[in-house]
Amino acid sequence: MQSDPSTDSFEAEVPASLPVLPLREFVAFPFMVLPLFAARERSIAAIDDALAGDRMVMLVAQRDASPAEPEPDDLYRVGTVGVILRSMHLSDGRVKVLVQCLRKARIDSFIEREGSTWVRTTSLASVDDETWSVEAETVVRSVRSRVEELLPLKNLPPEVLAVATGVERPGRLADLVASHLRLRTGEAQEILEILDPLARLRRVDAVLRRELDATSQEAEFQAQAPSDADLSSDEREAFLREQLRAIQAELGEVDPRGEEVEEYRLKIEEAVLPPEAHEEALRQIRRLERMHPDGPEAQVVRNYLDWVVDLPWDCTSVDLLELDDARRVLDEDHAHLDGVKDRILEFLGVRKLRQDSRGPILCLSGPPGVGKTSLGRSIARAMGREFVRISLGGLRDEAEIRGHRRTYVGAMPGRIIQALKQAGTSNPVFMLDELDKLGSDFRGDPSSALLEVLDPEQNSQFSDHFMGVPFDLSKVLFIATANMLDPIPAPLRDRMEVIQLAGYTPEEKVEIASNFLIPRQIEEHGLDGEEVNFSRSAVRALATDYTLEAGVRSLDRRVAAVCRKLARRAAEGQRVTKVIDRRVLRRYLGPPVDQGDARAASGEIGVATGLAWTEAGGDVLPIEAALTSGEGLVLTGHLGDVMKESGRAALSYARSVLREIGADDLSLSRNEVHVHVPAGATPKDGPSAGVTIAAAMVSLATGVPVSSDVAMTGEVTLRGRVLPVGGVREKALAALRNGIKRVVIPKSNMQDILEIPRELKRQITFIPVSSMREVLDAVLESPPQWSVPAGPQYAGSTTAVTAAAQSAKSE
Secondary structure, eight states: OEEOTTSOOOOSOOOSEEEEEEESSOOOOTTEEEEEEEOSHHHHHHHHHHHHTTSEEEEEEBSSSOOSSOOGGGBOSEEEEEEEEEEEEOTTSOEEEEEEEEEEEEEEEEEEOSSSEEEEEEEOOOOOOOOOOHHHHHHHHHHHHHHHHHHHHTTOOTHHHHHHHTOOOHHHHHHHHHHHSOOOHHHHHHHHTOOSHHHHHHHHHHHHHHHHHHHHHHHHHHHHSOOGGGSOHHHHHHHHHHHHHHHHHHHTOOOHHHHHHHHHHHHHHHHTOOHHHHHHHHHHHHHHHHSOTTSHHHHHHHHHHHHHHHSOSSOOOOOOOOHHHHHHHHHHHOSSOHHHHHHHHHHHHHHHHOTTOOOOEEEEEOOTTSSHHHHHHHHHHHHTOOEEEEEOTTOOOTHHHHOOOTTSTTOOOOHHHHHHHHHOSSSOEEEEEOGGGOOOBTTBOHHHHHHHHTOTTTGGGEEOTTTOSEEOOTTOEEEEEESOSTTSOHHHHHTSEEEEOOOOOHHHHHHHIIIIIHHHHHHHTTOOTTTOEEOHHHHHHHHHTSOOOSSSHHHHHHHHHHHHHHHHHHHTTOOOOSEEOHHHHHHHHOSOOOOOGGGTTTTSTTEEEEEEEETTEEEEEEEEEEEESSOEEEEESSBOHHHHHHHHHHHHHHHHHTGGGTSOTTHHHHSEEEEEOSOTTSOBOOSTTHHHHHHHHHHHHHTOOBOTTEEEOOEEOTTOBEEOOSOHHHHHHHHHHTTOOEEEEEGGGGGGGGGSOHHHHTTOEEEEESBHHHHHHHHBSSOOOOSSOOOTTOOSSHHHHHHHHHHHHHO
16 A cells, blocks of 8 residues: 655545445555455446546445445445556456545445445545644654654554655644554544544554554563473463463453453352352363363363353242142042152142252152153142153163263263253252163163262262262152163162052053043044044943053053044045944954963963063963973073072972872973973063962873963962062952953962952952962862871971971881
8 A cells, every 4th residue: 555645635526426345354544545456246347337437436444344245234434535547357357456545535325226336425525734733743743753663663664654754734644654554444444534633643643652552562572482492382372372462451452252251250150059169160260261262171161161050050949839739730640640649749748848858769660651751740740840851771871870071072961960951940850761771881880870869868969070069969859760670779779769550450541541541632633522432331442452551552552543543534524433432443443452362271281370570560471381201391481590490499399299189299200391481582580480380280290270260479489388479469450451350379468469459359359378289279170189188387398298207206
């Protein structure tokens, strides 16, 4: 850029309208001679328009350099009128022009033309004159002196000082100096818009003073700075950043990093952190101040601070402590499940009397489809709390619970902290779904990591590896769900209050389907609930004939299948069946599910019906025994080790009692005994099939079949004692679903039948037993004739009988 202050302003008349040439990142001052390169189509069109006329163009700076095609709002309103002295079209499509800047002008309005933008302008008359005054002379000398000092420091062209020495007018001197200072666009535009020459020169003098101070300080820094050989890369970077901060302070510029740090400090104060977390957050902020803002470690610190300020440290929701309202909400969402509902109401009652009570740790255990997961949402709604859920099925990485340490790339908190951030409160209802499906491998044991979470004595100081500071979980109501308790480690199971949810009875399924499932499916399928009606017999058929489960998921799917067919008929314009009865069910769903396989072999020799307890609820387990040539015992049917041991114990017992019931005591010894449990693809394990295997073997040896209407469960010992087992309620429901009305159970399990509904107990005859002799008397169609009468010493084995005889002989 060049200027010629020796000549007066170009005296040619400025037209009322001119084409606009936007300037990026600099401001054109009067008396400057500018070489400009135009690449934008509208800028090239403006140059062509000027060359076609009086060669004049309006030079205006853009407020922001980023818009490629600036709109009127993107341009300042004061600019400089220039005349194009020379122009040249370059080979790359750009146009190079040499422009002599004339005088200031203000844009009054914009005129849109095809290809270019024109403006209506008003010349801003110069009030600069050569009248001498003391103040003007003082400011002019001061500016010349500062330019002389700044010349070597800013590497300004030496001719600037020579030209400035020959300029006497304040306004022209101000424009000359400002055009060479390489100021920011906004500051240069501010100087351009000052019309009073003396005021403009004073503003330039202030800028010169600031630039001189900043440049001098930078020179001092450079003089004091150690050589590059004495500094590491980190030390040099820190030193240069200190220089930059000092220069920015001198220039009055705002440090974006300082704003960021202050914003974090404000958020931390608003978050009401505990003392330990507050101190750690401030320590991380101090680290952030010393770091490179674009470095990876700074991003880790920012991520950590974002988590700290977003966590609900002191934010809790207010519990709804009206027990009647809570009971109503629970009853609206779920039928039965009285044990869980009573426990929640008890917690709310304690909470009402004592506000600082800790949240309980509950574990809902039961077969699939009984409503464990959905019950958590109902509990949260009844208590007025937020609800969050994490699925633990297949989880094998301990870091999913405790989080990753911040030294790892991509570290983040564990799922516990993430869920609390999602909830937005520190006392949500927190559901840990599928707790029994946790795994473990080389990445750690998540179940061990949950010990601290689910311990009421420890979770007030839960520490996530990423956060590094304790978080209080004592206000959280944790609800875990599991199908089976056995896979859950004993220390973890001991920390929870287990509530067993058994399968539903047919009557309960009918009630749930009528009150919950059918209305919901009718609404979801767009049907009219007042027109579509399921008869009572149809609902019972769905619950008993078309499903065989402990929960109601299959029942829900069957109802949905009927509703889909009704919806399709309605969409096709056909008449929709308004009353769904058994006949309509058979047409839509086909014949009922065949449920007679479990009892198909009952009443045969060597076949006994047992009862099993699986994660899907109770089930009927037919057991078959056969004699083949050879010797020993063969067990098939995908059996576990415990069940195989029960089979061997049952065989030993059966061999020991055959003589006492008048059977061939060598029949089970001379032949190979093969015991098979059908559904061989399904794994089976547990000791509760011992009495069933023993009864099948005795039936096989004596040729007496087992009664077809009886099922049994219990663990057998070598001496014939029957030990208690679990899942009596579920097994009784399974027997009833399969049409079995007599159930043999260990006498020690009689207290478990109190959990069975009264109407169900009326349909089943429970036979309590304490020994295999009582089992055989109850299940064989022809009770055996025992040669040794039962007595207090009788233990059901020849060993016991022999011992008793030897004792009597010795006496």
